[in-house]
Amino acid sequence: MTKSALTEEEKWYFDLHGFLVLKSVITPEKLKQMLDIIHNWLEVDESDLPLPVTRGRQEPCKTHINNIQYGHKIFQDLAMDTKILRVVAGLTMNAPRLFHYNFTMMTKDDQATGSFHRDDSGFKFPPDFRNPHNDYQSGNGQIYCSHLATWVALTDVPTNTGFCVVPGSHKSSFQTPDNLPVKHDPPTSVTIPLQAGDVIAFSTNLLHDASPWIEDYPRMNIFQRYQLSVYFNETGKGGYPLEEYRDQISDEQYELESLSKEEKVSVRRALVG
Ligand SMILES: O=C(O)CCC(=O)C(=O)O
Numbered sequence: 001m002t003k004s005a006l007t008e009e010e011k012w013y014f015d016l017h018g019f020l021v022l023k024s025v026i027t028p029e030k031l032k033q034m035l036d037i038i039h040n041w042l043e044v045d046e047s048d049l050p051l052p053v054t055r056g057r058q059e060p061c062k063t064h065i066n067n068i069q070y071g072h073k074i075f076q077d078l079a080m081d082t083k084i085l086r087v088v089a090g091l092t093m094n095a096p097r098l099f100h101y102n103f104t105m106m107t108k109d110d111q112a113t114g115s116f117h118r119d120d121s122g123f124k125f126p127p128d129f130r131n132p133h134n135d136y137q138s139g140n141g142q143i144y145c146s147h148l149a150t151w152v153a154l155t156d157v158p159t160n161t162g163f164c165v166v167p168g169s170h171k172s173s174f175q176t177p178d179n180l181p182v183k184h185d186p187p188t189s190v191t192i193p194l195q196a197g198d199v200i201a202f203s204t205n206l207l208h209d210a211s212p213w214i215e216d217y218p219r220m221n222i223f224q225r226y227q228l229s230v231y232f233n234e235t236g237k238g239g240y241p242l243e244e245y246r247d248q249i250s251d252e253q254y255e256l257e258s259l260s261k262e263e264k265v266s267v268r269r270a271l272v273g
Pocket residue numbers: 104119162163164208209210211
């Protein structure tokens with residue numbers, strides 16, 4: 001087994017909390033370019049989006065734009081950003097597969113209430129079972145997360161709002177109390193203040209959700225979800241890579257989205273530094 005791509009301090013912090021914050025990953029110039037593209041995709045008629053980029057609204061306060069890497073190369077570069085991919089590789093024994101990628105805009109909504117969850121693909125394992133598709137283990141100098149996500153801030157996230165987690169809950173094996181409020185309430189739950197360009201990498205077995213947004217400007221962020229590249233393809237039909245749109249992504253991006261046992265080119269680059 002090769003050496004972990006994470007530093008000893010990152011391993012310690014992630015194992016304890018279930019997430020890591022990476023500061024200033026995206027430069028202000030790149031942020032501006034990304035936001036210009038996103039604003040355009042938020043404004044145009046849905047039929048004018050470059051497929052497979054699609055726009056949708058799951059809740060009144062949240063708009064999603066899906067498959068953004070197929071719509072502009074800048075989002076492929078973000079998926080393969082070496083600062084992010086080093087950490088993602090370090091959490092997946094150097095074998096990550098990108099299987100979901102979207103943008104979210106969230107607006108202030110007094111009616112919005114979150115509830116903590118762990119991500120799954122719709123199948124709930126009975127109590128006392130671990131979901132092997134969303135597992136967390138550590139040992140022998142390595143961390144293994146079979147399912148993780150990054151939360152990339154495109155706008156500043158002040159304290160007391162934004163992404164909320166229950167630190168350490170990625171390892172919890174007991175029933176979560178009912179109605180645990182999704183707000184900054186240490187030590188049980190914390191919201192994570194960020195500056196635009198910062199990134200959170202977290203185990204999606206960590207209890208998490210969006211805390212109600214309280215600012216007048218919208219919350220804008222990108223989600224990238226990864227699974228272990230060797231075994232899992234939870235999205236199944238319609239999952240990445242999207243063969244029909246193969247020519248809209250690079251070979252390296254296609255490989256990052258594909259099941260594979262080999263070390264991927266983008267991962268190798270991230271491990272070199
Ligand atoms: O929007 C957020 O901050 C959390 C969303 C989330 O956890 C999810 O979509 O699974």
